[in-house]
Amino acid sequence: MRLFPALLLAACFSLPVMADSLEAEPASAEAIQATPGQQPSIYRFGATYEFTNTANVDDCQQLCNTRSACLAWSYIAALDEGASRCELKRGVGKVERNPLATSGLSSRHEDRHQPVLEVQEELQGGSDFASPPSDKPEPLTAPDPS
DSSP, X not given: OOHHHHHHHHHHHHHHHHHTOTTSOOOOHHHHSOOTTOEEEEEEOSOEEEEEOOSSHHHHHHHHHHOTTOSEEEEEOOOTTOOOEEEEESSOOOEXXXXXXXEEEOXXXXXXXXXXXXXXXXXXXXXXXXXXXXXXXXXXXXXXXX
């Protein structure tokens, strides 16, 4: 009777190992690498001004690139029997992780919304002193309180 609980416990611990068996197909290199201008698993909030159903993410990206008002786009893949959705946005908005979404910026506006690294003059190094010390410091005097 003591053998049954031990076998049951061993079976429970081996289930995760069997789920990651070597027979599973590895992800293709095409699926891992994103198309330039696309941010997989990212949804952009923004001023959505138009939405439509597109066949795939590339069509959504191309649609945004043809519209002058479009700054960013988000494509949400279909779940179950639903339809996919392409959202065109007037703003770049905040981003959020979403495994069904792919987002990007319009190729015409992409350079304006990329972070720019600016090195401030004070951070470039140099002297730690505001001015060189003088040989003869002036004595400190307190003002007369009367």
